[in-house]
Amino acid sequence: MQDMKDIAEMHWKHDLLSSIEVGIVVVDREYHVQVWNLFMENHSNIAPGMIRDKSLFASFPEIDESWLRAKAEPVFSMKSPVFVIWEQRPYLFRFGANRPITSPSQFMYQNITIFPLASLSGRVDQICIVVYDVTDQAVSRQAVDELNEELQRLSRVDGLTGIFNRHYWEEQFSREFKRNVRNPGHSSVIMLDIDHFKKINDTYGHPAGDEVIRQLAKLISDVSRETDICGRYGGEEFTILLPDTASENVMVLAQRIRQTVEKLTIEYEQHIISFTVSLGIAQFDAAFEQHMHWLEHADKALYKAKTGGRNQVVIA
Numbered sequence: 001m002q003d004m005k006d007i008a009e010m011h012w013k014h015d016l017l018s019s020i021e022v023g024i025v026v027v028d029r030e031y032h033v034q035v036w037n038l039f040m041e042n043h044s045n046i047a048p049g050m051i052r053d054k055s056l057f058a059s060f061p062e063i064d065e066s067w068l069r070a071k072a073e074p075v076f077s078m079k080s081p082v083f084v085i086w087e088q089r090p091y092l093f094r095f096g097a098n099r100p101i102t103s104p105s106q107f108m109y110q111n112i113t114i115f116p117l118a119s120l121s122g123r124v125d126q127i128c129i130v131v132y133d134v135t136d137q138a139v140s141r142q143a144v145d146e147l148n149e150e151l152q153r154l155s156r157v158d159g160l161t162g163i164f165n166r167h168y169w170e171e172q173f174s175r176e177f178k179r180n181v182r183n184p185g186h187s188s189v190i191m192l193d194i195d196h197f198k199k200i201n202d203t204y205g206h207p208a209g210d211e212v213i214r215q216l217a218k219l220i221s222d223v224s225r226e227t228d229i230c231g232r233y234g235g236e237e238f239t240i241l242l243p244d245t246a247s248e249n250v251m252v253l254a255q256r257i258r259q260t261v262e263k264l265t266i267e268y269e270q271h272i273i274s275f276t277v278s279l280g281i282a283q284f285d286a287a288f289e290q291h292m293h294w295l296e297h298a299d300k301a302l303y304k305a306k307t308g309g310r311n312q313v314v315i316a
């Protein structure tokens with residue numbers, strides 16, 4: 001009678017392990033597999049009979065043995081469970097994604113729980129590894145993260161030119177100002193403005209003016225260094241922050257921009273547009289009380305360049 005009960009119990013335990021939508025693996029002290037449920041069989045193509053009493057590490061070389069042992073040993077010794085989420089380690093078993101067509105992921109992201117299986121004497125000679133398929137969750141989290149990154153990028157750039165917008169540029173400028181106050185250096189700023197831009201708009205139309213702004217932004221980004229921070233400060237006004245660059249060296253860049261613009265011709269519809277720019281340079285000075293004082297100096301230099309005849313560079 002007891003035998004019949006035991007067989008019935010084994011039967012429903014087997015059904016339970018087979019129908020459950022998580023992986024169940026029981027290993028002994030040597031990490032030899034004792035239980036391998038249908039989920040594990042389906043995803044690994046290894047039947048329980050083929051893996052029983054075999055080393056988990058020999059069967060799955062992708063498992064980082066020292067890492068898993070470090071995680072699992074406290075489960076044996078302290079008898080307390082351990083959880084590993086996909087953000088810490090994307091997977092334990094490298095299984096293909098369940099829905100490779102609809103899921104952008106090539107593999108199954110997994111959360112893992114390892115808990116002790118104590119015998120009647122209280123000793124833990126086996127542990128159970130539970131594997132949860134969290135691919136959908138991981139993929140949608142990653143999509144949200146990517147979207148957030150893209151939104152953050154978009155919030156920093158100017159829509160017309162793709163270079164930094166005023167808000168973000170000013171943030172960087174203020175940070176550079178504070179860095180120079182702490183550690184006085186030779187950072188400089190250039191303020192640049194298109195000459196008689198109103199006339200370009202009036203002569204060729206506003207879309208042509210937009211194209212001029214776009215091409216000028218590209219030119220500025222192309223000629224400046226990667227460490228320089230270029231921004232569109234206003235309509236046809238640009239700012240370039242040059243960390244650790246003294247104004248004599250900035251003069252070289254400013255003149256290069258001025259000369260390149262002078263030679264540039266922009267074809268827009270049937271028009272050939274040429275134009276010039278004026279530039280003002282200001283080097284950081286410890287006397288500046290706040291970052292806007294620094295920019296005001298560049299603006300004053302720009303004003304001098306304008307009143308001095310335009311198409312020129314002035315150092316504050």
Ligand SMILES: Nc1nc2c(ncn2[C@@H]2O[C@H](COP(=O)(O)OP(=O)(O)OP(=O)(O)O)[C@@H](O)[C@H]2O)c(=O)[nH]1
Binds near residue numbers: 160
């Ligand atoms: N196409 C276009 N025009 C713009 C944009 N933003 C501002 N503007 C125009 O830029 C012109 C700026 O004119 P002003 O400030 O008088 O300066 P300017 O004609 O360049 O003259 P100076 O700076 O003194 O050489 C105005 O006509 C604005 O309408 C923009 O995004 N696209």
